[in-house]
Amino acid sequence: MLRMDPFLTETPTSVDEAVALLAAHQAAGRSTKVIAGGTDVVPNLKHGLFDPEVIVHIGRVPGLKGVVDDGGHLLIGALTTLHDLSVHPLVQQHASGLARAASLVAGPQLRRMGTLGGNLALDTRCLFYNQTYFWREALGFCLKKDGSLCHVVAGGKKCVAAASNDTATMLLCLDAEVVLQAPTGRRTMKLEDFYVANGIKNTVLEAVDLLVQVRVPKAASxxxxxxxxxxxxxxxxxxxxxxxxxxxxxxxxxxxxxxxxxxxxxxxxxxxxxxxxxxxxxxxxxxxxxxxxxxxxxxxxxxxxxxxxxxxxxxxxxxxxxxxxxxxxxxxxxx
Ligand SMILES: Cc1cc2nc3c(=O)[nH]c(=O)nc-3n(C[C@H](O)[C@H](O)[C@H](O)COP(=O)(O)OP(=O)(O)OC[C@H]3O[C@@H](n4cnc5c(N)ncnc54)[C@H](O)[C@@H]3O)c2cc1C
Ligand code: SF4
Structure with a gap:
């Protein structure tokens, strides 16, 4: 059986509290990990891919679920589940490709737990990384965690693990934006600028950031x-x-x-x-x-x-x- 190392769990009840907790633990030198639906974080913790001292569970933060039409955009809360996204009438009407991409993530149980925010912030995946600690140790680990070389690209200096989040592919086609909240305030950026080309950490999310909303422009034609x-x-x-x-x-x-x-x-x-x-x-x-x-x-x-x-x-x-x-x-x- 795969076990998780012990960690402290925080369960904030507002976005402000969540980012303040992240900032306080970081300032005290403690490593943190945000968890929403947990469908990716939990297996990864069991594989020893992350070893945070504090887990900040945002699943109970109110106001981060649902889809609203503001006239020009669909505003989608980061905690909206993939199932709800795939069947939502506004999404089916104005972003049918997104509804389809969400409907093809994993299986039904995981789509009812997994969130849009978690999907966009999903870790990259690789044959040589998504394995147990013992498996990775036997191979001498790799650049992405605990090691110094890449098993995919000989001599490679950056990680080329695969972006595996279905909704990101479609949301990039739709010119979506993401709204991030940090202790210093909110910022909105193009989803295109959210991703970087190094699979060790392929987003610009900082440890104190929360993804709170996705904005999808509606079609003009x-x-x-x-x-x-x-x-x-x-x-x-x-x-x-x-x-x-x-x-x-x-x-x-x-x-x-x-x-x-x-x-x-x-x-x-x-x-x-x-x-x-x-x-x-x-x-x-x-x-x-x-x-x-x-x-x-x-x-x-x-x-x-x-x-x-x-x-x-x-x-x-x-x-x-x-x-x-x-x-x-x-x-x-x-x-
Ligand atoms: C068997 C299996 C099959 C799967 N198949 C697919 C698949 O086909 N396609 C696919 O796309 N995914 C797949 N997944 C992965 C996962 O189920 C989904 O990507 C899901 O949407 C993740 O959402 P979550 O809320 O559970 O994220 P979590 O596991 O809670 O978090 C995932 C990551 O996002 C971060 N995070 C979560 N929410 C936020 C937020 N609001 N702000 C900042 N960071 C945040 C976490 O820190 C973590 O790094 C699969 C998982 C399993 C176990
Ligand atoms: S560095 Fe990245 S691409 Fe290379 S083996 Fe590790 S996870 Fe895979």
């Missing part, structure tokens, strides 16, 4: 959204590859387009799609021409590395397939 995910068991597994796609259409032509491929390395990969702005998108063949070009671009730009337990050649071949599936999902027809 007709929008198509799709999300496709590759995994071994559709009932539960993390992505081996994921593709989010959004196409805005105005007057029969593409007015904005985003495609994000993830589960490759630490930062989701945003493809440059501006070349398709102004392209006709009314008829089936016009749409297929757009996706064919996008498939070629994705295949050229996305090269998986051996950070997950699967063949990299197969994962790369599947990039084109997943772009087509995300596209079919977006326009509501199977090719």
């Amino acid at each position: 007709r929008r198509f959204e799709g999300y496709a995910k590759l995994r071994h068991r559709n009932a539960i597994d993390y992505p081996l590859l994921s593709v989010g796609l959004r196409v805005d259409v105005d007057g029969g032509v593409v007015s904005a387009m985003r495609c994000v491929v993830s589960a490759l390395q630490a930062r989701p990969h945003k493809l440059p799609c501006d070349a398709w702005i102004g392209r006709a998108f009314e008829h089936r063949q016009e749409r297929q021409d757009v996706v064919d070009g996008l498939k070629q671009l994705a295949f050229a730009k996305c090269v998986p590395v051996k950070n997950l337990a699967d063949d990299v050649v197969w994962r790369r071949e599947m990039v084109r397939v997943l772009v087509q599936r995300a596209f079919d999902e977006a326009i509501g027809e199977a090719s």
Whole structure:
């Protein structure tokens, strides 16, 4: 049986109290870890991937759940569960790709515990890291924790563990923003700027920060959204590859387009799609021409590395397939 090391638990009842507790423990030299639904933190504690002295459980903080339409955006509380997100009428109406991505995270029980904030702040994953302490020790550990080399990239100086959070891929397509709260106040930033390219810690979150809200701009024109995910068991597994796609259409032509491929390395990969702005998108063949070009671009730009337990050649071949599936999902027809 895997056991957790002892830790102190704090259960704040407001955001201000939570960030103040984080700051006080940090100032006293104690390591902290935020826990929301706990679906990722608890297994990781059991594997010895984190060893905090204090756990700050934010699950009882009021006011951080639910979805509100402020006219221009959907405002989604960080403690909204993935299940609630996937079935929420506002999300299904204005961000159908996000509803789908949330519905494909893990399995039903985990989606009822797991939160949107926890999903966006999810740790990166790697074949050589998400293992027991004894397994990792036998290998001499690695750069991400306790060691000094990377087993994926020989001589690598940064960690290329995979971003594995399904909602991030789709929220990046939707130009979402995140609202963070620290003891010094709130700040809002683009989700794009929230992620960095080093899997040791692939977000800009500081130990005293809480993610409190996600802001999703509503579409100004007709929008198509799709999300496709590759995994071994559709009932539960993390992505081996994921593709989010959004196409805005105005007057029969593409007015904005985003495609994000993830589960490759630490930062989701945003493809440059501006070349398709102004392209006709009314008829089936016009749409297929757009996706064919996008498939070629994705295949050229996305090269998986051996950070997950699967063949990299197969994962790369599947990039084109997943772009087509995300596209079919977006326009509501199977090719
Ligand atoms: C078997 C299994 C399969 C899974 N499959 C998938 C999958 O397919 N796709 C996927 O995306 N995830 C998957 N997960 C991971 C996890 O269930 C989800 O990502 C979930 O959304 C995490 O949310 P949580 O609230 O449980 O996060 P927690 O476990 O509580 O926290 C996760 C991380 O986020 C931080 N955190 C949480 N909330 C906040 C906040 N508000 N502010 C700042 N930091 C915060 C924590 O400190 C921690 O680092 C799987 C997990 C398991 C056990
Ligand atoms: S990518 Fe390298 S450094 Fe990162 S977790 Fe895997 S083996 Fe460790």
